[in-house]
Amino acid sequence: xxxxxxxxxxxxxxxxxxxxxxxxxxxxxxxxxxxxxxxxxxxxxxxxxxxxxxxxxxxxxxxxxxxxxxxxxxxxxxxxxxxxxxxxxxxxxxxxxxxxxxxxxxxxxxxxxxxxxxxxxxxxxxxxxxxxxxxxxxxxxxxxxxxxxxxxxxxxxxxxxxxxxxxxxxxxxxxxxxxxxxxxxxxxxxxxxxxxxxxxxxxxxxxxxxxxxxxxxxxxxxxxxxxxxxxxxxxxxxxxxxxxxxxxxxxxxxxxxxxxxxxxxxxxxxxxxxxxxxxxxxxxxxxxxxxxxxxxxxxxxxxxxxxxxxxxxxxxxxxxxxxxxxxxxxxxxxxxxxxxxxx
Amino acid sequence: xxxxxxxxxxxxxxxxxxxxxxxxxxxxxxxxxxxxxxxxxxxxxxxxxxxxxxxxxxxxxxxxxxxxxxxxxxxxxxxxxxxxxxxxxxxxxxxxxxxxxxxxxxxxxxxxxxxxxxxxxxxxxxxxxxxxxxxxxxxxxxxxxxxxxxxxxxxxxxxxxxxxxxxxxxxxxxxxxxxxxxxxxxxxxxxxxxxxxxxxxxxxxxxxxxxxxxxxxxxxxxxxxxxxxxxxxxxxxxxxxxxxxxxxxxxxxxxxxxxxxxxxxxxxxxxxxxxxxxxxxxxxxxxxxxxxxxxxxxxxxxxxxxxxxxxxxxxxxxxxxxxxxxxxxxxxxxxxxxxxxxx
DNA sequence: TGTCCCGATGTAAACCTTTACATAGCGGGT
DNA sequence: ACCCGCTATGTAAAGGTTTACATCGGGACA
Numbered sequence: 218x219x220x221x222x223x224x225x226x227x228x229x230x231x232x233x234x235x236x237x238x239x240x241x242x243x244x245x246x247x248x249x250x251x252x253x254x255x256x257x258x259x260x261x262x263x264x265x266x267x268x269x270x271x272x273x274x275x276x277x278x279x280x281x282x283x284x285x286x287x288x289x290x291x292x293x294x295x296x297x298x299x300x301x302x303x304x305x306x307x308x309x310x311x312x313x314x315x316x317x318x319x320x321x322x323x324x325x326x327x328x329x330x331x332x333x334x335x336x337x338x339x340x341x342x343x344x345x346x347x348x349x350x351x352x353x354x355x356x357x358x359x360x361x362x363x364x365x366x367x368x369x370x371x372x373x374x375x376x377x378x379x380x381x382x383x384x385x386x387x388x389x390x391x392x393x394x395x396x397x398x399x400x401x402x403x404x405x406x407x408x409x410x411x412x413x414x415x416x417x418x419x420x421x422x423x424x425x426x427x428x429x430x431x432x433x434x435x436x437x438x439x440x441x442x443x444x445x446x447x448x449x450x451x452x453x454x455x456x457x458x459x460x461x462x463x464x465x466x467x468x469x470x471x472x473x474x475x476x477x478x479x480x481x482x483x484x485x486x487x488x489x490x491x492x493x494x495x496x497x498x499x500x501x502x503x504x505x506x507x508x509x510x511x512x513x514x515x516x517x518x519x520x521x522x523x524x525x526x527x528x529x530x531x532x533x534x535x536x537x538x539x540x541x542x543x544x545x546x547x548x549x550x551x552x553x554x555x556x557x558x559x560x
Numbered sequence: 561x562x563x564x565x566x567x568x569x570x571x572x573x574x575x576x577x578x579x580x581x582x583x584x585x586x587x588x589x590x591x592x593x594x595x596x597x598x599x600x601x602x603x604x605x606x607x608x609x610x611x612x613x614x615x616x617x618x619x620x621x622x623x624x625x626x627x628x629x630x631x632x633x634x635x636x637x638x639x640x641x642x643x644x645x646x647x648x649x650x651x652x653x654x655x656x657x658x659x660x661x662x663x664x665x666x667x668x669x670x671x672x673x674x675x676x677x678x679x680x681x682x683x684x685x686x687x688x689x690x691x692x693x694x695x696x697x698x699x700x701x702x703x704x705x706x707x708x709x710x711x712x713x714x715x716x717x718x719x720x721x722x723x724x725x726x727x728x729x730x731x732x733x734x735x736x737x738x739x740x741x742x743x744x745x746x747x748x749x750x751x752x753x754x755x756x757x758x759x760x761x762x763x764x765x766x767x768x769x770x771x772x773x774x775x776x777x778x779x780x781x782x783x784x785x786x787x788x789x790x791x792x793x794x795x796x797x798x799x800x801x802x803x804x805x806x807x808x809x810x811x812x813x814x815x816x817x818x819x820x821x822x823x824x825x826x827x828x829x830x831x832x833x834x835x836x837x838x839x840x841x842x843x844x845x846x847x848x849x850x851x852x853x854x855x856x857x858x859x860x861x862x863x864x865x866x867x868x869x870x871x872x873x874x875x876x877x878x879x880x881x882x883x884x885x886x887x888x889x890x891x892x893x894x895x896x897x898x899x900x901x902x903x
Numbered sequence: 904t905g906t907c908c909c910g911a912t913g914t915a916a917a918c919c920t921t922t923a924c925a926t927a928g929c930g931g932g933t
Numbered sequence: 934a935c936c937c938g939c940t941a942t943g944t945a946a947a948g949g950t951t952t953a954c955a956t957c958g959g960g961a962c963a
Contacts, residue, residue: 273919
């Protein structure tokens with residue numbers, strides 16, 4: 218019973234007095250074995266405590282039950298909630314989740330590639346448009362893959378993302394409803410897909426509210442706290458002040474708030490500020506940041522579901538799944554200060 | 561070269577004009593094969609792009625190159641930084657990291673047990689003293705394991721933790737240096753090892769400063785924000801106020817700050833508050849929290865190193881590795897308010 | 904020159920499954 | 934009575950590796 222070596226299918230077969238083929242069938246295709254035999258086998262399994270050896274199985278089948286999840290940085294708090302969704306979905310289908318992070322280092326990426334080539338993972342989940350494996354020739358050998366947040370490899374693989382445009386739209390609409398007209402957009406890099414989409418939501422919202430183009434102040438940066446602060450400085454220098462700062466992400470928003478506070482202003486009395494992403498710290502900022510919450514766990518769940526489907530069907534249900542994000546209203550937005558009314 | 565099916569050891573052998581045994585040896589025990597042969601094999605490997613099939617290897621060797629990391633909650637931001645350390649160390653030794661989270665659900669734990677029994681993981685990393693697998697009989701079959709933060713299974717397996725007592729000592733010493741004498745300790749459960757150790761540091765510090773026992777106010781709770789707030793209320797009701805609140809963790813500290821602010825007090829002017837752990841939000845609290853930083857990545861690195869050693873040697877270097885945490889001074893501590901001087 | 908030993912290599916078994924194919928038994932249709 | 938077809942089961946190969954054991958060749962030593 219509690220041998221030193223684990224029970225094999227042969228032990229089960231001997232006890233159940235059948236062949237190993239029958240045991241295998243009783244486990245994986247029960248409908249193909251007579252009910253009485255099935256019973257004997259199940260008893261034998263219970264007695265021996267048999268678990269099928271995953272290595273042997275994977276070897277025979279030519280594919281493992283592991284999914285490799287590669288992110289630029291596992292330490293990122295945004296990552297972990299997505300991971301929860303990924304893991305739950307995988308587990309409930311008998312798959313395990315293997316993690317890796319590239320830290321934008323090509324060398325590490327190659328190591329993961331070896332992992333894949335040695336058949337250790339049946340599928341791959343890739344984060345944020347990174348193309349971790351240098352040569353495209355290598356990429357051709359990639360197992361079924363799904364991207365998260367952004368398409369990877371020229372859209373050659375399906376991905377699960379967020380409807381950033383709709384999220385941005387919700388933010389602008391909130392600001393407009395509060396009475397703002399002169400709303401600045403503080404972005405990161407114009408090349409990033411998220412930037413484009415969020416910017417599109419911003420433009421669409423202002424268009425449909427009839428806000429003229431000359432009231433739209435757009436600043437770019439690199440998405441860091443520092444770049445948010447810098448954007449504030451630039452706007453003050455040019456003396457073209459908005460009443461609200463709509464930021465491309467929460468980091469930037471924090472930078473903007475710090476920059477504004479440094480100049481002695483109160484938020485939201487003097488200026489309204491919004492973020493995007495709802496990072497864990499957003500609640501703890503002063504004031505608590507109004508932002509867009511990413512449905513992170515759901516993203517993970519969908520991405521994994523898509524991948525598993527890819528693994529069985531061979532074809533993805535869709536090339537793009539966009540989830541709808543929610544507006545989280547906290548305390549960083551109010552009506553425009555009368556102080557700027559005359560401008 | 562870029563076949564549809566990956567190259568096997570046989571392909572390499574054919575090209576190098578040697579037997580597959582020689583190829584295997586050239587890879588794993590190069591000193592046992594003649595230099596000229598080694599060269600031919602290496603060339604053949606380069607030509608074919610061969611990677612050894614991990615499944616076949618694990619099957620033959622009877623052990624995989626995966627480490628299973630089980631935590632109660634992967635979504636926990638504290639977890640992710642540790643994961644970074646774990647992953648880096650594992651990867652650099654050719655191991656992969658498989659993750660799982662139990663969510664304190666026994667059913668899920670059993671699923672992970674299956675992973676272990678089916679040989680998919682050679683080792684196990686366990687978080688926070690959870691004993692995820694119900695029956696101890698099953699536990700007996702566990703692969704080499706290492707605990708994180710607290711010993712597991714009656715200390716039967718080695719673990720990597722933090723010298724909580726020293727951390728707590730650093731906090732008390734800071735408070736004492738600022739002039740505090742009446743320092744409350746807001747703990748969680750008396751049964752938790754972390755509580756005991758942190759409490760020990762608190763007592764030791766006050767002892768060596770000659771603070772009498774009657775000035776020591778100790779409250780217990782469950783470590784949540786709410787329990788911090790409740791502790792404040794209790795102290796106010798009894799009207800036995802300290803000048804500083806030393807909390808067992810950051811959550812509790814936040815609760816204490818909220819409770820204090822709700823009564824109209826200013827921190828750190830009226831009361832000093834300290835935490836423990838340095839969660840990501842600690843910087844963003846108002847005021848930013850003075851606390852003890854856990855060397856998280858380092859913990860992960862050490863734990864994995866210990867496990868890998870266990871896997872090769874069979875014996876752990878030590879049963880307990882305690883890392884030294886650092887004091888992070890922010891803005892939640894100052895000298896005691898003169899307001900309470902007369903008490 | 905014969906013997907021994909040692910280093911380098913090859914042969915084949917074993918690791919545990921899954922599954923194509925073969926076999927056996929049996930009921931039913933003609 | 935014969936055959937067909939169907940169901941339940943068994944046999945054996947294959948999947949890619951590692952490694953104990955066998956083999957072979959050559960150098961050293963007597």
